[in-house]
Amino acid sequence: MAVHSPKIQPGVTVENDFFGINIAPAADPQVDDFIIERLQELGLQHVRMNFTYDSLDGHAERLLQKVIAADFKVLLDLIPPFEDAKTFTMAAQQRWIDFLNTIAEKYGDKVMCIEIGSTPNRGRWSGFEPADYLIAWRIANEQLKPLGITLAGPNVSDFEPLCSIQLLSEMQLQGNVPDIYTNNLFVERVIEPxxxxxxxLGRAMTNVLKLNLVKKARVLKAIGHDYGVDNIICTYKCWSSKRLRRWTVAPERKKLDYLIRYLVIAATTGALGKVYWGPLICSRDGLINDGSTGYPVIDNVTFYKQIRGDLSDFEIREAFYAYANIIKLLSGATCTQAVNADKGFHHFIFDTKEGKQLHIAWTTDRGCINADLLYTKAQLEQCQVIDALGEVIEEEILSFT
Known part of the structure; x- marks a missing residue:
């Protein structure tokens, strides 16, 4: 695999635990049970939660205890309150130490991994400047590494390799490179996956750099490798309904379309160890609409704190079922063919863990390719064709979009 190639390539086996999701509590304890039921319906075991000082003895700790009891593997992201992160005085640092020690005592041996901080390159959300984040990181290593706790960071948001290099190089100088290198690998700003x-570097360099999702993931993987970290995961990714409405009259349908396309590509780059979709429940960004209005002041990307709607108003979106379908199809599958061609056509072949052959095909937006250019009539008659939701298509297949 060429380290900096933007081309999709075969040969990658998708790990059974590649897929995850971000979760948050609600005030209503019944929502905890709803969340666990939906996680089981998705068929995944890995969840990520943001956790701060007032999460202790609150709704978040209640949910955390329930998902641990249900044997879910938790990536627990610890973040100081915004005002503490913004100043990070000696008093704030002591509060951080106390919090870390409390978490270590209560959950250090119960969670899969502890992530430190969130979006240090987005100070308006996290409060952190990179220098203060590095202090928080050093303190976390001093308190938690002697206990054998796996640590993840720095959770840079979007594709900002220079920021990643800055943080990882300083972590290396501390002698504290992360066990897991985390990044929120968004592509929403270019619309399509x-x-x-x-x-x-501007439109003039777009076709020179060729920085698509594939190349971005591989560049980040290479950066991590240079600093001694080979496990990189994407901790948060979604398309918001708000932004999708600017581009399409069917935002919810497009959300599931982009979800499938992103995850198939991400899973076959050979660069990412895991992708946590996020959030599970949110009116704007979630796979499930909670029916609430407005949006938190601190973006969910940084701190997915709480579900704001009522359980009676929850609505499961089609993207939820699309995610469940792709988890079922790709977990444990090996990619044996990966092709992209004219008009944004993409075609993948997988050998599934059940011993079946799976073909996934699409074109980018406004594209179309005739089915008879890919398959014979006999092949189309003999195969089972399903849509993104996993529902069987009985009609004759004439084209792929």
């Missing part, structure tokens, strides 16, 4: 990013 496959698009080259024009926001890095």
């Amino acid at each position: 496959e698009a080259f990013d024009h926001r890095v």
Whole structure:
């Protein structure tokens, strides 16, 4: 695999635990049971939670205890309150130490991993400047590493490799490189999952750099490797309904379309160890709409704190079922063919863990390819064709979009 290639390539086996989801509590304890039921319906075991000082003895700790009891594997992201992170005085640092020690005592041997901080390159959300984040990181290593706790960071948001290099190099100088390198690998700013990013060095360099999802993931993997970290995971990714409404009259349908396309590509890059979709429940960004209005002041990307709607108003979106379908199909599957061609056409072949052959095909937005260019009539008659939700298509297949 070429380290900096933007081309999809076969040969990758998707791990059974590749897929995860971000969860948050509600005031209503019944929502905890709803969440666990939906996690079981999705068929995944890995969850990620944000956790801060007032999470202790609150709704978040109640949910955390329930998912641990239900044998889910938890990536617990510890974040100081915004005002503490913004100043990070000696008093704030002592509160951070006390919090870390409390978490270590209560949950150090019960969670899979502890992530330190969130989006240090987005100070308006996290409160952190990179220098203060590095202090928080050093303290966390001093308190937690002697206990054998797996640590993850720095949770840079979007594709900002220079920020990643800055943080990882300083972590290395501390002697504290993370066990797991975390990043929120968004591509929403270029709309489609496959698009080259024009926001890095401007439109003139778009087709020179060719920074699509594949190449971004591989660049981040290479950066991590340079600093001694080979396990990189994407901790948060979604398309918001608000932004999708600017581009399409069917935002919920497009959400599931992009989800499938992103995850198939991400799973076959060979660069990412896991993707946590997020959030599970949110009116704007979630796989489930909680029916609430407005949006938190601190973005869910940084601190997915709480579900704001009422259980009676929850609505499961089609994207939820699409996620369940792709988890079922791809977990444990090996990619044996990966092709992208003219008009944004993508075609993947997988050998599934059940011993079946799975084909996944699509074109980018507004594209179309005739089915008879790919398959004979006999092949189309003999195979079972399903849509993104896993529902069987009985009609004759004439084209792929």
